Amino acid sequence: MSVTLAYLADYLDAELHGPADREVAGLGTLASAGGDRLSFLANPRYRGQLETTGAGAVLLRADQVEHCPTAALVVDDPYMAYARVSHVFDTAPAPDAGVHPAALVAPSAKVPASASIGPNVVIEADVVLGEGVVVGANTVIGARTELGDGCHIWPNVTIYHGVTIGPRTIIHAHCVVGADGFGFAPGPGGWTKIAQVGGVRIGADVEIGAGTTIDRGAIDDTVIGNGVILDNQIQVAHNVVIGDFTAIAGKVGIAGSSRIGSQCMIGGAVGISGHLEICDRVQVLGMSLVSRSITEPGTYGSALPVDKQDRYRRNVARFRHLDELHRRVRKLERGAGD
Missing domain, CATH: 3.40.1390.10 (MurE/MurF, N-terminal domain)
Structure with a gap:
C-alpha cells in the first residue's frame, strides 16, 4: 500500500x-x-x-x-x-470474522459474531469472548476464561481455566497462561502437590511475547497490570503482581509472590527472587540478580561486564578475599583512630 x-x-x-x-x-x-x-x-x-x-x-x-x-x-x-x-504499513493479514469449521466450541461458550476463531481452536465451557476477539489456530482456551474486546491471541497459545484478560491485549504464539504454580509441600515420602486454586488476571492493552509463561495463583490470583509489556520467554511465577506500564525484557525469571511496581523496566535475563517488592519507577539492568526488595526508585544492577579472561579470572580470585580484606581495613582504621 x-x-x-x-x-x-x-x-x-x-x-x-x-x-x-x-x-x-x-x-x-x-x-x-x-x-x-x-x-x-x-x-x-x-x-x-x-x-x-x-x-x-x-x-x-x-x-x-x-x-x-x-x-x-x-x-x-x-x-x-x-x-x-x-501500523499504516503493517503486513499482518487481517483475520476474517467467524468460527472455522475445524474449531471446537463448547455450547455454553459465548462467542460474538465479530470474533475470529481459527482452525483447531478449542474453546471450553462457559468461556466469554468480547467483540472482535481473534483466536489463532491450535489455541486452547480453558473453561470460564474471559477475554475482553479486541484481544488478539496468536496461534498455539494455551490459556487455562479461570483466566481473565482485559481488552486489546495481545498474546503471542506458544504462551502458556494459567498453568499450575510450582507449589509442593516436602515430606518424608517426597513432595505433595498443592492445588493451585487462584487464577490469572491480565489488564487492558497488555502485550505478552512468544513463549512466555504466567502461572496461576496458589490462593489469590497472579496479576498483570494495564499496559504491561512482556518480551519473549519470561517466567512469571504464581502470585506475582506486576504494576501498570512496566516493561520486562526476555529471559527474565520472577519467583513466586514477588511484587513489581508500576512503570518499571527490567532488563534481559534478570532474576528476581521470591516474596520481595520492587517499588514504582525502578530500572534493573540486564543479567542482574534481585535478591532483596527495592524501596526507592532508580537504576540498579549487579552483573559484571565482559572482560578479558585472564583479568576476569584474577578478579574472581580476589573476590574470595574481600571479607578478609574488609576485616583488615577495619582493623587498620581502628588503629589509625587510636
Whole structure:
C-alpha cells in the first residue's frame, strides 16, 4: 500500500518539507531505504546516515531538517511518530470474522459474531469472548476464561481455566497462561502437590511475547497490570503482581509472590527472587540478580561486564578475599583512630 506524504503529515500532525504528492510504500532504515520508503532519525548519532540516505522521506526533529537531502516530516518525537506510522504499513493479514469449521466450541461458550476463531481452536465451557476477539489456530482456551474486546491471541497459545484478560491485549504464539504454580509441600515420602486454586488476571492493552509463561495463583490470583509489556520467554511465577506500564525484557525469571511496581523496566535475563517488592519507577539492568526488595526508585544492577579472561579470572580470585580484606581495613582504621 502506498500513501502520500500529505496523508502522513495529516496522520501524524507533522510539518511537511517536500512534495505533498510523493508516495511511500513502506518503512526502511536510513542506510538501506530506497525512494519509495519512509525512514526516521531518532538519535543524532546517525546524522551521517541521514545526510546520505536514499529514503523518499524522513521523520525527524526541526533541528535536523537542514541535514536532510530528501523530503522531511518534522515532528517532536520521531521515534513515537515511527511507532504510530508503522501500523499504516503493517503486513499482518487481517483475520476474517467467524468460527472455522475445524474449531471446537463448547455450547455454553459465548462467542460474538465479530470474533475470529481459527482452525483447531478449542474453546471450553462457559468461556466469554468480547467483540472482535481473534483466536489463532491450535489455541486452547480453558473453561470460564474471559477475554475482553479486541484481544488478539496468536496461534498455539494455551490459556487455562479461570483466566481473565482485559481488552486489546495481545498474546503471542506458544504462551502458556494459567498453568499450575510450582507449589509442593516436602515430606518424608517426597513432595505433595498443592492445588493451585487462584487464577490469572491480565489488564487492558497488555502485550505478552512468544513463549512466555504466567502461572496461576496458589490462593489469590497472579496479576498483570494495564499496559504491561512482556518480551519473549519470561517466567512469571504464581502470585506475582506486576504494576501498570512496566516493561520486562526476555529471559527474565520472577519467583513466586514477588511484587513489581508500576512503570518499571527490567532488563534481559534478570532474576528476581521470591516474596520481595520492587517499588514504582525502578530500572534493573540486564543479567542482574534481585535478591532483596527495592524501596526507592532508580537504576540498579549487579552483573559484571565482559572482560578479558585472564583479568576476569584474577578478579574472581580476589573476590574470595574481600571479607578478609574488609576485616583488615577495619582493623587498620581502628588503629589509625587510636
